[in-house]
Amino acid sequence: MNLKKNNTMNDYYDNETFKKVAFTNDQISRSDFDSCTFENCDFSNMHVVNSEFLECEFIDCNLSNTRLKESSFKDVHFCSSKLLGIKFYEIDPFLLKINFTDCQVDYSSFYQLKMQNFQFVNCSIKEVDFTEANLQFSYFDDCDLLGSIFEASDLRNVNFKTARNFSIDLESNRVEKAIFSKDNVANLLEKYKIKIVS
Numbered sequence: 001m002n003l004k005k006n007n008t009m010n011d012y013y014d015n016e017t018f019k020k021v022a023f024t025n026d027q028i029s030r031s032d033f034d035s036c037t038f039e040n041c042d043f044s045n046m047h048v049v050n051s052e053f054l055e056c057e058f059i060d061c062n063l064s065n066t067r068l069k070e071s072s073f074k075d076v077h078f079c080s081s082k083l084l085g086i087k088f089y090e091i092d093p094f095l096l097k098i099n100f101t102d103c104q105v106d107y108s109s110f111y112q113l114k115m116q117n118f119q120f121v122n123c124s125i126k127e128v129d130f131t132e133a134n135l136q137f138s139y140f141d142d143c144d145l146l147g148s149i150f151e152a153s154d155l156r157n158v159n160f161k162t163a164r165n166f167s168i169d170l171e172s173n174r175v176e177k178a179i180f181s182k183d184n185v186a187n188l189l190e191k192y193k194i195k196i197v198s
Contacts, residue, residue: 044082072096078103089113140166160184 011031022042031051038056043063051071057079064084072092079101086108099119109129118138125140127147134154141159145166150173159179160166166187168175180188 073098077101083108087111088115 013031013033013036015035016033017037017039018041019039020041021038023046027047027049028051029047029049032054033052033056034054036053036056038058038061040060041058041062043061043066045065046063047067047069048071049067049069053071053073053076055075056073057077058081059079061078061081063078063086064082066083066086068086068088068091070090070092072094074095075097077099080103081100082104083100084104084106086105089109089111093114096113096115097117098115099121100123101119101121102123103120104124105120105128106124106126107128110133111129112132114134115138116134116136118135119141120139120143121141123140123143125143125145125148128145129149130153131149131151132153135158136154137157139159140163142162143164145163148166150166150168152172154174155168155178156174157177157179158175160168161179161181161184164184166184167190168188170188175188
């Protein structure tokens with residue numbers, strides 16, 4: 001199945017599988033994808049505008065520097081994919097639900113985004129901006145958060161038990177009932193420059 005590029009009309013794709021399709025520097029506009037699978041596709045540097053992805057899966061895809069302006073992602077799963085430098089805050093927040101497994105999400109931004117119940121599993125999440133994001137009940141399982149920014153973020157009930165390299169200021173974020181392990185709780189005290197010894 002070939003995906004039309006530079007569309008001006010609404011295109012609807014239902015239960016389609018797209019394999020090894022390269023859309024670099026092209027645009028998808030006003031298209032709906034329902035229960036579609038994208039395998040080894042290249043969306044890097046694309047503009048995806050006013051489109052909807054419902055119950056879709058992206059496997060081994062490259063979405064680095066893709067613009068997702070005013071597009072919606074409802075129950076979408078990214079697996080083994082590169083999502084570098086994406087401004088997730090530009091997407092449509094209505095019924096937003098995304099899960100990431102074995103992905104690179106480095107240098108992206110979730111600024112002010114309501115992203116409750118998101119799951120990040122075995123992901124690289126370096127230098128990512130979570131400023132003022134609502135992450136309630138989300139889960140960072142075996143994720144590297146080196147250099148990521150949490151500022152005025154809602155982290156209530158977030159599970160950081162197996163996360164690493166994060167830096168979270170308890171005074172500038174909401175962390176009630178968040179979960180940490182004994183091994184990573186020291187990351188919460190980094191700003192105080194204290195030593196923790198066993």
